Amino acid sequence: MSSRARRLGLLPAFGGVLLVLPLLLTPNLVNAVIKMMIAGLFALSFSLAMGQAGMLSFGHSAYYGLGAFATLHLMKAVERSLVAWPTPLLPLAGAAAGLLCGLAFGWLATQRTGVYFAMVTLALAELLLTLAPTWNSVFGGEAGISTMRMNSWSIDFASDRGVYYLTLAWVAGSTWCLWAFTRTPMGRLALAVRDNEHRVRFLGFNTHGAKTLIFAISTMFTGVAGALLAIANEATNYTIFSAQASANVVLQTFIGGAGTFFGPALGAAIMTFFARVTSDLTRSWLLYQGLVFVIVMLFVPDGIGGLISVHAHRLRASAFKHLTLPYLVCLVVGVLLLVGVVFTVESVHVVLSDAYAVLRRANGGALVPYSLFGRQFHPLSPWTWAIPLVSILAGAALLPVARRLTRHGWSRAVGESAA
Amino acid sequence: MSPPATAAPVLELRDVHKSFGGTPIIRGVNLAVKRGQRHALIGPNGAGKSTLFNLISGHYVPSAGQILLNGQPIAGLTPYAINRRGLSRSFQITSLFPRMSVAENLRISVMGRHGLRFSLFRPVRALAQVAAEVDEYLEKLRLTRRRDDPAGALAYSEQRALEIGMALATNPEVLLLDEPTAGMSREESAYTVALIRAVTEGKTLLVVEHDMSVVFTLCDQISVLVYGEIIASGEPEAVRVNPKVQEAYLGEEVAT
């Protein structure tokens, strides 16, 4: 009961932080938080289909994009005074587009299960991606469409702050809806379909209908996320349908943990934040994200959310003292491996870059020193390669120690909590 | 013991055929199960008992013939439509929702019966009627103490009880049980038979079973299926002494 109370106390605190955040942050960071919230909602709605009903969609960017385009068209209509539609209600257009297309595409895709379902959703998204650039009137060709936000309800939407609160309100409302869904009869049915669709059919449920509806609810909220993105960016083009966008939401959801409710949003927010922060520092962010994903898949199959939930449910606060040392060692191992990998990747990146090739030509083809993290390194010097080698070897040597310590610490902590 | 069987059969098969790729498996089955009967379907391995169950429950579509439930044709309908018309089945290989709790497994069945299929606008906890019925079934199945455990964590005989309970909780008129005591020890089997007798009071039963002692304690009618045909049908004693049955199937079993 105490862990439940703790969690219930956490939610208003988190909400309060989100409410005052724009007053504390720079506009650039406010924008980052907007994108994190949108990514979080996208991941949550994706995981309604995946985590709840076991439907792995590789084409959710389709509904994200359709939500964005529908909203932009409505915004353009408002701009030309064709309709009077208040800006705060614009995401309804995205929701409608997501719902309708989700019903149609979902009816088709849910005829199959498992990997077949994944392939059909992928093909549907690819279909849109290939059609969009040639269909000028709807998707604005290769350039896409852009428009302006209008002020309404005497709220200033020209500023990031207005957009922030609009996004926050919609993300919070949608998240509540998605959470409430898991508590409805339909939400429980989704879990049953995930566990054993065959049996559900013999208990009087039309599983195809159920899956279509669940998929459409998922795509409806995906459409809302797309709409919020459109409002924030005031523009989009056909690349929003790309496999990359679909891939990102899959990666983020599973890094966060598809088995828990808030895990996917957490994963999406963290990954979006790091993508943003590192975009100026490295061009290899996607590689790191892929590595994190594969490591999570191999060693932490339940994701970050799964880890947190195991700690919250199985341990008492007093038992955490057994885990301090093991987790500290794990942290050291993680940092060592991270240093080794990042140094190698970034060095390779610099040495193989065009700029470095130009530099070499200017020096008669010699392998001149390159600069990384504000220091000079010589590509042929053993000292340069000793850095990643030593840190990776040290990390690898410490890894079994860290695992043993963690295992011991964990069993003692669980033992104490159970006692 | 059981209520008197009325004249009209509640479940009737008329000349049902089923072939797979040209191989006939069910070759003209006629069967009538009257209301309130506890009807056993027995026969050697490969006789087509499971196929017949799959035909009745809508998993397969018959190649020819009619299946009537309360006089209405149901052949070719989807499993869920047949279930809604009042026929439910259990599976030989236990088929539960392993990651959901025992109570939730039963709740899915009960929800369907109350028409709460695609219900989105009220929380499931607020459905007092559903919760009460789930508790009732838990009590009947003697699973109350395990209500919050995941179904996948139950002992085998408990899983079998839940398997039957889920079919039962859709409150059908006709209940098809596919080898309810398969893979059980003698004690577990006796326990399960007693449980079935208790929970299916007043229902029409059609049971596939290999264990003859189970058949004779549980059922009041027996049909014998051999190579896709019913060779005998009637009261247990009459079937036991039927020479065709003796020859084809029972002889060896009764002798031992």
Place this chain on the structure above:
Amino acid sequence: MEFLIVSVLNGVVHGLLLFMVSAGLTLIFGMMGVLNFAHAWFYMLGAYVGFTLTRTVGFWAGLIAAPLIVGGCGVLVERYMLRRVHKYGHTHELLLTFGLAFIIEELIKLCYGDFPVNYAMPAYMKFAAFTLYETNYPFYRLFMGIVALAMFAALYVLLTRTRVGIVVRAATLKPVMVEALGHNLPVVFMGVFAGGAALAGLAGAVAGAFFPTGPNMAVDFGTLVFVVVVVGGLGSLEGALVASLMIGLFISFSVGLNWSLSDLLALVGLGGWAREVGGLLTLQLSTVAASMPFLLMLLVLLIRPAGLFGDRQ
């Protein structure tokens, strides 16, 4: 007439290339139930290995080394990654290979940059095999077709005429039974996975020298390969062959035809109306050629959900 012959030839060659990649994918799926999402990325890896070796050692060395290196990667992936997550189910396996695809693509971008590289066939292979009316038909296209056919013949003989082939085919149908008969199933799995990867690598090395070799080639080709195996029926080699040829021909014809829906409607006298409406109705087939395979796949799924040659869900 000229258009017809050239289109058929191009389509068949393209189809055979598709088959080279989809054969491995469909075999792996049939045996292990794993849809290897990274399969087309093995194809790309093959192309880049070919490119690298062509620059340093020679074209033929690349052609021989590419399947070996990529097959070796397949062994590592199966042995140290897929086997680890097998217990979590097929979705988890699919996700793992999905992540690997991501990593392979980013590593390629890291080493070779974001733009296509100049992977070219040797000069002595750049000649016209024959001239048809006014079109010079490049020899290399025929060469690609021949390599694919040779591979198909080798695969066919291996699967139908050898002991290993019998075990592999049996394992696609009843893996548990094959294991019960005393065959080392994990090794068979690893072999098939590596073999499938090697085929994709070879296809990449061969095709990369003709088509552009760039970081996008995997995702472009990969979605087509998925279409092929779904249309053909997952797990069916014959289905993959038929579907590959079908889609190859489909693409090569739709690229060359300027038909649109309005032309179709013109046949029933609605041409003028259709041109006024514009949008979808006046899109030319050639501009939406890339969408055609996906439409075909949806059509197949609607009419015959198990695929052309598939027999199970």
